[in-house]
Amino acid sequence: MKKGFFKRTMISVIAAGLMLTGCSSGEKASDQPKGNTNVSLENVPERFKDGKEVKIKVIRKIGGDDHTAQFLAGAKEEGEAMGFKVDVFTANGDTAKFHDAIAQSAEENYDGFIISHGDDAATVDAVKNLVAKGKKVVTFDSNPDVAGAEGVTLTSQDDEALAKLALDQLVKDFNGEAKVVYLWVDGFPPMVRRNNVYKEVLSSNPGIKEVGRFGVAAADTSVQTQNAVAAMLNKHPKGEIDAIFATWDAFAIGAARALKEAGRDEIKIYGIDVSNADLQLMQEQGNPWKYTAAVDPKLIGAIDMRILAKKIAGEETPDTYDLEASLISQEQLQTSKDPVNMVNLANIVTGWGQSSEFEEEWMKTLKEYYKK
Numbered sequence: 001m002k003k004g005f006f007k008r009t010m011i012s013v014i015a016a017g018l019m020l021t022g023c024s025s026g027e028k029a030s031d032q033p034k035g036n037t038n039v040s041l042e043n044v045p046e047r048f049k050d051g052k053e054v055k056i057k058v059i060r061k062i063g064g065d066d067h068t069a070q071f072l073a074g075a076k077e078e079g080e081a082m083g084f085k086v087d088v089f090t091a092n093g094d095t096a097k098f099h100d101a102i103a104q105s106a107e108e109n110y111d112g113f114i115i116s117h118g119d120d121a122a123t124v125d126a127v128k129n130l131v132a133k134g135k136k137v138v139t140f141d142s143n144p145d146v147a148g149a150e151g152v153t154l155t156s157q158d159d160e161a162l163a164k165l166a167l168d169q170l171v172k173d174f175n176g177e178a179k180v181v182y183l184w185v186d187g188f189p190p191m192v193r194r195n196n197v198y199k200e201v202l203s204s205n206p207g208i209k210e211v212g213r214f215g216v217a218a219a220d221t222s223v224q225t226q227n228a229v230a231a232m233l234n235k236h237p238k239g240e241i242d243a244i245f246a247t248w249d250a251f252a253i254g255a256a257r258a259l260k261e262a263g264r265d266e267i268k269i270y271g272i273d274v275s276n277a278d279l280q281l282m283q284e285q286g287n288p289w290k291y292t293a294a295v296d297p298k299l300i301g302a303i304d305m306r307i308l309a310k311k312i313a314g315e316e317t318p319d320t321y322d323l324e325a326s327l328i329s330q331e332q333l334q335t336s337k338d339p340v341n342m343v344n345l346a347n348i349v350t351g352w353g354q355s356s357e358f359e360e361e362w363m364k365t366l367k368e369y370y371k372k
Contacts, residue, residue, distance in 0.1 A: 035083060035369035044362040045313035054084040054312065056305070057105045060116035061098040062188075063090030064219035065250045066275030067297045070342065071140075074301025075114055082309060082363055083370040092219045095120070102126045112136035112308045114301075119143055119188045127152055136311035138304045141190045147319045153307050154320045157295040159190045161325040163197035163247070165293035166270045169327065170208075170243055173268070173290075177207040178242040181232055183225060183251035185215030194247045194272065211241060215251065225254025233262045241267050244288075249273035252289055256281055259288045273297070274328060276341050282330045283340060290330045295323045296353040298342065306358035313362075326352060 041049050048054070058075045060068055072088045079086035087110075091098035099122055102115065106129055113130055115123065115137060124145045130137050137152045147154040170178065182198065185191055202208055212235075214228040232241070244259075244267060246252035252271035259267055265286055271278075274294035282289045300323055310317050332348050333340050346352040 036371065039365065039369040041365065041369060044365055045315070047313055048083070048362075048366060054082075054112075055110045056084050056086045056112050056114070056308065057108075057110045058086065058088040058114040058116070058301075059098065059101050059105065060088075060090045061093065061095070061119070062117045062217060063092040065221070066277045067249060067273050070275055070297035071116065071301040074296075074298035075305045076301070077298075078302035078305040079309075081370065082305075082366040084305075084309075086305075093217050099123075099126060102130070106130055106133055106135070110135060111312050112138070114138050114140065114304050114308060115142060115146075116140040117142060117188065118146070121145070124149065136308055138308045138311070140300060140304055141188065144189055151311065151317075152319075153311070153317050155300070155304055155307070156190060156193075156320070156322050157300070158322040158325045159193035160197050162272045162293040162295070163194040164201075165325060165327040166272055166291055167197065167201045167245065169291050170245060170268075170270045171201065171205050174208075174242055176205050179209050179211045179240060181229070181241055181244045181255075182210050182213040183215055183229075183244060183246040183248070183255060184213065185217045185248070188217070191247060198245065198247075211236060215247075221248070221250040222254040222257070225251050226257045227254075229255045229258035230262065233258060233264055238264070238266060243267060244269045246271040249275060249278050249292065249294075252292065253277065253281065256287060256289050264288075274342075274345075279333065279340050279342070279345065282328075283333045285334075287330065291327060293325055293327050295325050296342070296345075299323070299353050299355055303355060303357055306360075306363065309363060310358060310360065315360075317358075321357075323355075 056079050058072060062068060068090055076086045076088055089101050091101060113135055115127060118139060120143060123143050127137050127146045128149045131149050131151060139146045139152060140155045142154060146152055184195055212232045216224050244255050246255055246269060249271055252269050255269055265288055267288055269289040271289060271292040274292050278292060281287055307317050326349050328349055336348060340348055346354060
């Protein structure tokens with residue numbers, strides 16, 4: 001075989017390969033737009049016009065509960081709707097794993113991060129390291145000092161409002177005279193804020209007396225809480241506990257199970273946070289969980305993702321943002337003819353799960369472009 005023929009054949013094969021892949025020299029197939037070409041991207045920020053992959057990492061310290069699952073789902077769905085690749089990780093309360101995940105991911109080619117429940121000083125340093133590497137960062141329910149890092153947004157549920165909604169209802173229901181069990185864990189910024197309200201309510205309502213407390217953040221929080229509350233019930237017979245204030249739905253779930261097993265339906269639960277599992281419990285006839293104050297965790301994840309997208313686009317974002325809280329009653333839920341879940345809860349609670357905050361027109365365009 002002649003060398004000229006071999007050379008011409010190889011050139012033809014290479015040319016055919018280039019035409020098949022649709023790539024010019026120096027481009028990767030993954031860099032090409034994969035959306036609906038009938039939708040114009042003219043009005044979107046430059047960063048999103050070329051079809052290059054945008055990679056996001058969501059890292060959450062706590063886990064093992066439905067609230068975490070909803071939060072991660074909200075962030076992932078919102079990001080993927082805009083064409084982003086979104087990876088999620090939960091450390092299930094393991095501080096070492098949480099920080100290892102941030103450190104390892106900082107060395108990878110992520111454009112932005114959502115960091116959830118980073119409560120310690122090490123989180124502030126980790127976030128500053130991400131910023132130094134050119135990463136965009138949004139944090140949720142984390143050490144308030146992260147808001148001091150340049151370009152970082154700290155988002156939170158309005159924890160003071162959550163605690164006040166639940167506690168004001170408790171005070172009203174018992175006319176300011178009640179013996180309560182307090183389920184709370186220290187060390188987390190949102191818990192600190194909720195505890196401040198609790199102390200204020202007790203100070204201004206001397207008829208509200210604390211008779212016991214318990215709190216632990218772990219993968220099996222509900223189980224440990226159930227056991228702890230069961231022990232309290234053995235210690236305090238009927239008439240010695242009127243209500244339980246649970247500052248986290250994982251606490252309320254455990255408490256509700258303990259009360260049901262002990263037949264102590266005279267005790268009422270006032271909680272914070274909500275999930276599908278919570279709603280199912282609250283709708284049961286005779287369940288002690290009467291009220292819960294909450295922000296839609298899926299919406300939190302979605303809004304955090306929108307803020308992060310604005311950062312990647314180079315747009316202005318706030319240093320802090322609080323999400324509005326709602327109070328959900330068992331009575332409201334039980335008036336529904338159909339079982340109430342996180343999706344149709346909006347039919348019961350006005351405005352639930354809906355917000356146009358930080359949703360720019362160009363985001364809607366991206367969602368239309370990448371719509372499946």
